[in-house]
Amino acid sequence: MTLPSWQDTKFGTMKRAALWLVTVVGEGNVFTKEQIKAAFPGVSQADRRVRDLRDYGWRIDTHRDDSQLDQSEQRFVAQGQPVWVKATRQSSSITETERRKVLSRDGNRCRSCGISPGQAYENSFETAQIDIARRKVKHGGSTRVELVSECNRCRVGGRGLEADLDDVLQRVTRLGGLQRQLLADWVAADERExxxxxxxxxxxxxxxxxxxxxxxxxxxxxxx
Structure with a gap:
């Protein structure tokens, strides 16, 4: 099936941006905000319309998702719904209210390593950025998805990981006295020192x- 032209102005900016990604950028390739501006001259917030595609199942990674990207780059990873035909906004998008609630619950820290936003990682001059990630959690024989606060390093490195309560409890029982006490101190403080x-x-x-x-x-x- 031949795709419509991304330059056809009868389509809105988001639909044209989707077609531009598919026909010009291509899945797996990197693009920049400057390239978006050049492709859609005079169109305000064209980069925002690109971001809106995530609500329709499009995967577009930034430096927060892919450590190989810099702040000006994004990667078109996978196409979602063909928005130029007909599409339904997915309810799985994280709202700003949900984001604030999760950050508040987690103390505005990474749930995985405990680092706070703006804090430098110990082995580099890179500072942490905190965002919301979806994590699969096994509990009582079933699996559910939980929203957690995670830093850019843990989110990228932990993509696809699944927490298993039974496995965690078994590992706790195998810890020696000093290791068990160290873990208990971290859990009590809800922070790794x-x-x-x-x-x-x-x-x-x-x-x-x-x-x-x-x-x-x-x-x-x-x-x-």
Whole structure:
């Protein structure tokens, strides 16, 4: 079936943007906001119309979803409903009210690692961004989807993971005394506290090679 032209102005901007992604960008490829502006000159909020396609099952990743992208890039991952024909907005979209509720429930921290927005990761100068992710959770023999607050690293690295309560409980029973107490402290505080050695390791990894050799010497180790 031949697709309509994305340049046909009888279609709205969102429909034209969808056709542009399919026929010009192509699934799996990267595009930028500047390319959107160039494709739709004089059209206000054309990039927003591209984002609206997510409500129709289109997967368009940003740097928050794909660590290989920078802030100006997006990746057209997969086509959703053919909005240029007929489409129904999906109710699975996370509303702003739901987003605020989940962030408030999770203390505005990543549920996976406990980092807060704007806080630097220990092993880099990269700062965390907190958003909402969907996670599959097994409980009592059934599986449900739960909304959780997660940072950009945990969301990208944990895509497709499924939490299993029974497996977690079994692992708890296998912990030794010190490990069990450490986990209990983290659970009680609802936050993982990095120890002094872990913090130093993160700072060590940010040093240039010649500086790391000085640290190795201080520890009685040969140069790398």
């Amino acid at each position: 990095f120890g002094a050695v872990e913090v130093l390791w993160g700072h060590f990894r940010t040093l240039p090679a010649e500086s790391r050799d000085k640290v190795r010497a201080a520890l009685g180790l040969p140069p790398a």
